[in-house]
Amino acid sequence: MKIFWPYLLIFGILVTDPEGCEQNSNDEGEDNTSQTDISSESEIFQENSVEPSSSDQMRTSEGLENESKQMIGVYFMPSWSTSADPNQDRDSFWSCLTGRGDCASLQNTATWGPKGRIYNRQFPYEGPYLNRKPIAELKGFYKRDDPAVARKQLQYMKSNGIDFFAFNWFFGRHYYYHLYFGPQSKIYYPEGWKIDPNRDGRVAVPGLEEWNEQLEVLLSENLKLPAAEQMKWAINWCDDSDERWRAWLDVGSPESMSAGRNYEGEKPDKALYLQVHDKITQLWIDKYFKRKDYLKSDDGRPIVYFYFPQDTESRASFYGITMKELLDRSKALARKNGLNGIKFIAVASGAMMPNERMYGMPTRWQANNPSEPWRGGRYTDRILFQDYVPRLKGMGFEGLTGYVYHNHYRQDNKSYADMRKTYRSHWQEWSEFFKNDKEFEYQVPVAMGWDMRPAGGTWPQQTGFPSEPIKDRVHSNKSTFKAKLEEAKKQSEKYHSSNGNTIMICCWNEYLEGNYIEPTEGHGFDYLEAVKEVFMDRRTGFIPSPPASVASSTSP
Known part of the structure; x- marks a missing residue:
């Protein structure tokens, strides 16, 4: 699910451009039409269109x-509009x-x-x-936000033996917004956290959800279904974008200041990085974890899938922060809010041959120029997948699965x-x-x-x-x-x-x-x-x- 294209997110007049979590084609079905399938396509449609x-x-x-x-x-992957025109929807x-x-x-x-x-x-x-x-x-x-489509998707999943979906969840940690400004007033911000009333309620801790239109309509429709027909669901946090990381490091840069994106004192230091991480966890708690349809472990802990943890690990290392510190911090905050912690499952894969180490899983990110990290850097200390997996438990993960094994x-x-x-x-x-x-x-x-x-x-x-x-x-x-x-x-x-x-x-x-x-x-x-x-x-x-x-x- 590596995403290789830039995208646009629009909240009112807030326009962003970060980066994300990857026919006529008879050849598309290498064996796409099995001779053993006795039902015609139209019969299949008719049979399966019945509501459960x-x-x-x-x-x-x-x-x-x-x-x-x-x-x-x-896994459920959201789409988004790639158009710069807020009046035009161009689905990705x-x-x-x-x-x-x-x-x-x-x-x-x-x-x-x-x-x-x-x-x-x-x-x-x-x-x-x-x-x-x-x-x-x-x-x-x-359309991504069509309630009728979302309802059908949920019913098709449930009636065919799928118990839950893991929604690929994205967060842009670099976005500042203004709670007193109408189009941005409903963007999540933890209750009681600091804002600047002299700048239209500008938030002190940046960051917002991205591409969550489909999630919102799926969850809304799910609650309308009878309890026995509802789907369980979980977050699959995709913190995998280098472009998004670069946008974070650009907070408070001379270019960002001159463009009016940031104000004096706004800078992506270690303290703010940890505050944003806490904000992410608090958002999960306030919006999602307390829902009855959220997937939980046998002991009642919400389950979070974590796509490509090596990306987060390597970037956190820039601040001297370990992955264990981040996960422990989230678990502690969940307990503080009356939950029994969080169960994190790593979603990972990677190169395994010694001659592929250059494509291995990074564990550190180093700035080319430490005084100007927004200019870019490199991912270092790469290890092979079979060497990365044994480290997961020590980081605080309690499980491993994959997205695609290549x-x-x-x-x-x-x-x-x-x-x-x-x-x-x-x-x-x-x-x-x-x-x-x-x-x-x-x-x-x-x-x-x-x-x-x-x-x-x-x-x-x-x-x-x-x-x-x-x-x-x-x-x-x-x-x-x-x-x-x-x-x-x-x-x-x-x-x-x-x-x-x-x-x-x-x-x-x-x-x-x-x-x-x-x-x-x-x-x-x-x-x-x-x-x-x-x-x-x-x-x-x-x-x-x-x-x-x-x-x-x-x-x-």
Whole structure:
């Protein structure tokens, strides 16, 4: 979910530009249409468009209580408008699926070089990618804040065996705003915290949520559903953007002062960094943790997923702050507010070969010029993934899972068969590593594939071309995805006594990375049906017969 394009966030007249958490295409389905699927696409749509009944949900709840107690989660990626015009909405997903001209990720010179993404006769544009268009029941290329769409999404998740979604949550720590100014008056600020009444209630501690339109409407619609039909959800904090970090360091710089973005005394020092961290935690507590639908551990602690913790660790090191200090600080603040703490789960992956250390996981950030850190710096002290994982518990994490595994040592993904091998290797390595530690769990991750062509390809280079386009053909179908889910279920059950019971699926809607189980015109309800057949139907006692040629666990 690495985000490679600049974006715009608009709060009234507050316009921002930070950075984020990643066809005609018959070739998009490497095996996209299984011959074993006996239902036509239209039949699938009709069958699955029925609203789930309360009795169905009660059976689901009973299954969770009385059967394997497997918890199935899915990551949810928000989209945003890339238009500088507040009166025009240019969705970051749909603009890249429908063509090239308005796709911000293809025009991003920071990642693709001065000309943006380059296409030519040898390396032609392969879009548009219209088979990724959501189904008519979701209104096609829907609006992010449409309550009817959000309600359908929640119902589709619940009725197909998904227990919770982990929402990719972003926070811009550098934004100052004014509580006495109408368009900004409703932006969250902790009660009783200092403001400047002489500057329209300018906040003393900056920072605000980004891209939270979809979360707000999802949560609003969730509470309108009967209790048995509501989804659980959790935060997946994506503090992974170097551009956002640079914007933070620019607070109080000479350029920022002369442009009127900051006032005297506003500077990104250690004290303010910690205050912003406290503000983030307090926001979670006040807005989210006390909700009945927030995901909690068995002992009642809210669960927070933490995407790519190495990014936060390396930047905090600039102030001499450790990751353990940050997590302990959040846990203490939660206890101060009447909670039992917070359970943090790391979402991580990385290079594993010694010759890839230059791409390893950084643990420090050093300014090129310590007196002018906003000019930039470098990430140093990089370590390989297998050396990073054993450090997680000491940082304060109580679990590990993944978003997308691209490799395991020399094994990398050029097909879905490759991806399944990569995942099996990670599952086995980390399940075994943590099997005797009942205070740390490995949540088995699953992905439906990988194809970043709508965003330019894998991976962006300053030359204007992707470095590994061969990796943009990792495509599954219902059969191969279902087989992977079956493997994940067996792996999770085998190590259940020590490693918990959660399986994480990537993703509900990572449309630009080729990871989307949300129903689309291209694959209908295939992926949700696979989840339902592996997990939900077994809970309720119905085990469908597999198709005659369904992929086995050893034959992708």
